[in-house]
Amino acid sequence: MKKTFLLPTFLMLSTPALAESDPLQACLDKAGASTDGIIELCSEKASETYKKQITKSYNAIFAHYQKTEPEKAKSFEEAQKAWLVNRNKNCDISDSKQKCLMNSNKQRAEELSEREKTLAPVESVQKPPLLSPKKDIMFDKKENVKWVMDGEKQSAELTYYFQTLKTGLDWLDNLLLQQFSPDDKNVTREKIISALTKSYNEQKTEMKESYSSSSFWVKQSISFVGQKSNLATFISNDQGYYGGNYEVDQDKYLYIDLVNKRLFELNDIFTKQGLEEVKKLLWETYQQMDYKFEDIKKSDFPVSNIFQIHGSIITFYYRKSSIAISAYGPQELSISIDGLKTFIKSEARQLFE
Incomplete structure (x- = not known):
């Protein structure tokens, strides 16, 4: 349900534009006099004009935030309530309560009017895409590396597995692919596969020449955790066993700003x-x-x-x-x-x- 902030009952819900640039002076000119009573009455009328403008601008801004930034709508509502409380407290102790209310309402009306002018049309606000990534296995090789030592056949398992995601967004696919790049530059799929193939073959040769009986495996993958508004969360998992007792299993969380197209950093x-x-x-x-x-x-x-x-x-x-x-x-x-x-x-x- 759309929520509209309700000002006190004396703040009317009609929303005409300001009829005059200075409603106080317009009222005094029409009255043709400036006695204390007339000034008080004209201050009250001018105040009512500013209240209508506050309501108009407030409702427009609040509705905009509800559609584009719901969290900000709540904060904006609380700020307006706080302004009302503060205005009333200040004017209750003022020498001229009506003039105080008029001046406060005028200032707030101008502030909200300026903010309303800066709002982008709702239809032009960029909405983050909804992600449904699919696995993209770009390298998967596994074999028993065999050799003969002292007349006996020996072997050890060699495994390379690299899996990224296809999200439907080229910039995001490249950003995820970049997690496999040792220099943060070698980010094309073809170059990374070429580098993995070279590394795989070099490791196989090293295992044969060193007669290593220990398995060697590397598994890296990107998985999708979920999405909250414009923020998507992924996990880059790095596992490996490099012979002996050197084993790695690490997760790196990636928080992606889908609107600004970049990683969130500290x-x-x-x-x-x-x-x-x-x-x-x-x-x-x-x-x-x-x-x-x-x-x-x-x-x-x-x-x-x-x-x-x-x-x-x-x-x-x-x-x-x-x-x-x-x-x-x-x-x-x-x-x-x-x-x-x-x-x-x-x-x-x-x-x-």
């Missing part, structure tokens, strides 16, 4: 000062851990743009150049979102709600 979520505060909190949290390394300095503690939001927790991942994986230190630390909300940019709160 700078999109936090203000500059807020991100500095986040880094301080992460450092303090790390200092409280039972298991940490004394040679890790605060200056070596930046965070990457890899992060995960799950329920009421946001997990930050550290740059591998400063805090490496495995024995060299932790890869990640998690902090409650409630402890970070004061640092979060309002336009990014959709990630956290």
Whole structure:
């Protein structure tokens, strides 16, 4: 149901444009006098004119937000209620309540009128596409690499599997494909398949020449988690077993802005000062851990743009150049979102709600 903010009963719901640029002066000119009583009466009439303009602009802006940005419609409604309360309190203690109401209504009418003029037509507002991605297996090879050592046949399993998604949007397909690029440049499908084929063949040759009896496998995939308005969430999963005890299984969450066609990064979520505060909190949290390394300095503690939001927790991942994986230190630390909300940019709160 469409929600319309109802002003007090004295604020009429008719919406004519302002008949005069200065309704107070027009009333005084018509009266032909400026006694205190006439000024009071004309102030009241002018105030009513401004109230009608407030209602007209408010309803137009609220309806626009309901269609384009529902979260902003709610905030706009609350702001109008707060303005009314503040206006009434200020004018109750004014020397001339009627003049105060008129001036406040005039100022608000002008503010809302200007905001109404800046609204883009609803039909021109870009709507995010609804995604239904399909699997796109671009490389899938598996074989037993065989050789003979000391007269006996030996073998080890070699597996390469790479799977991305087809979303129907070329820019998004390329962005997802970029997750398989080691240099962030080699993003065409053909070039990536060529690089994978070369790597596969080189690994097969190395296994034969080194007589390795350990399996070697790499599996990388992109999966679709879901979509909320203009925000789509994907997971890039990286698994691998490289012989011996070196095994990897890592998830990287990708938050995609479908309207602006790009990845959400920490700078999109936090203000500059807020991100500095986040880094301080992460450092303090790390200092409280039972298991940490004394040679890790605060200056070596930046965070990457890899992060995960799950329920009421946001997990930050550290740059591998400063805090490496495995024995060299932790890869990640998690902090409650409630402890970070004061640092979060309002336009990014959709990630956290």
